[in-house]
Amino acid sequence: MRVVLAGGGTAGHIEPALALADALRRMDPSTRVTCLGTERGLETTLVPQRGYDLALIPPVPLPRTLTPKLLAVPGRLNSAINAAAGVLDRTGADVLVGFGGYVASPAYLAARRRHVPIVVHEANPKPGIANKLGARFTDHVAVSHPDTPLPNAQFVGIPIRRQIAELDRLAIGDKARSYFGLDADLPTLLVFGGSQGARSLNRAAVAAAPAFRAAGVQVLHIVGKKNTEEAEPGRPGEPQYVTIPYCDRMDLAYAAADLAMCRSGAMTCAELSAVGLPAAYVPLPIGNGEQALNAAPIVNAGGGIMVEDSRLSPQWIVDHVLPILRNADLVVQMSEAAASMGRRDADATLARMVFEVVRAGR
Structure with a gap:
């Protein structure tokens, strides 16, 4: 053929x-x-x-x-x-x-x-x-x-991709966190904005770094090749904030995380729901609103939360993202809801x- x-x-x-x-x-x-x-x-x-x-x-x-x-x-x-x-x-x-x-x-x-x-x-x-x-x-x-x-x-x-569709996040979670130099036992947030990064996500997440560390949450942040955002180094023994410009192993990034904070392009929503990774979606504020429409069914099912780009701030992260990461039962519940929407x-x-x-x- x-x-x-x-x-x-x-x-x-x-x-x-x-x-x-x-x-x-x-x-x-x-x-x-x-x-x-x-x-x-x-x-x-x-x-x-x-x-x-x-x-x-x-x-x-x-x-x-x-x-x-x-x-x-x-x-x-x-x-x-x-x-x-x-x-x-x-x-x-x-x-x-x-x-x-x-x-x-x-x-x-x-x-x-x-x-x-x-x-x-x-x-x-x-x-x-x-x-x-x-x-x-x-x-x-x-x-x-x-x-x-x-x-x-x-x-x-x-x-x-089969690499994503066949991913068993729980089975390789420890290996994935080790790959990025993360602690095996701490709640983990994955932040990314696509291959080029997303400036508003980068700024809000980096500014919230002290709050992440205080809450015992570690972060894997893919900032994009052309971006230079980086959190201030923490004290020895504090949860890590790992910043990388690009990631060609998104399967391991997904497996390392308990929650993502990201845009809501069609591929992103499809991959996150397929692997059962809940997310805080921040739709790109241009176009005809399709990114919000992409995420809406997942959010309505309980597999994520959503915020307008203009409302995203370090305080919003503290008020809405950190409570999820500190609640292991809620993370499991949201993961199952996200997976129920995946294909x-x-x-x-x-x-x-x-x-x-x-x-x-x-």
Whole structure:
């Protein structure tokens, strides 16, 4: 089977695509996967690292409002469609799977032109422009939220890496804490804001470092590669506040923690709920509010708490985060609630859908 995946731009589009690619290969090692992307996106790094072929097409960001930039879209879009069609032809694609973003729109249009079956995956509660377009061309639409307003939507969840999906946090908790130089027995908070960090989370958490130490709580804080925040060193024997710029072993970071404080992107919510790690979610205060919508079902189930970015402060952390970490029974209860909302098998479910679409088209 020959599959083309259109999921470039951000990690939120690329990671589910790569998780699907891995699942397809597990089910049938002869599956040939090609990922579509542009030279601007993270896919230029992430896709080759995972061992998959990457084909580049011209980027066509679509403006969301009526601006003069719209005048340039038709010509650029046609160029991207032609390039995507060339990839479909060259690979002999049996199916195109799109994950939204500016790579997906020309890919959907090219697949329609070439009569290649389409599968759409939407990670957010509110679908983007590309997936609204793609869903018009197919009956095969997978969504990560039961109420996502797309036609023919099937609730699947978000494909995540096997390294995360198969994680047993309790079994490797001691090993994980040792990996980061943390104490094996202290309550542990994990703070992170994505690969680039999050300035408001960083500032609030670092400012709360004395309160963490006074409460007997240790912190693992992933600040982001371009950030320099670091807590003042504590006295000998006090709980540690470990600051690192980047973490390529998020499975161990999750296993080391009792609670996370983080943004609420679709992938973050999917991974935390899959491994049963409760969180204090601080949605990114831009866009159309999708980050708050991502976290809301988990919070409503009791698997986390949520605060607006503008209300996050060291005092809020003292009033709302520390009481959770000091209550072991509450941590267990919230962990179970978070896990009840997780989907560990979305990659395999989506892969089966792809196989069925190809079989039906042959």
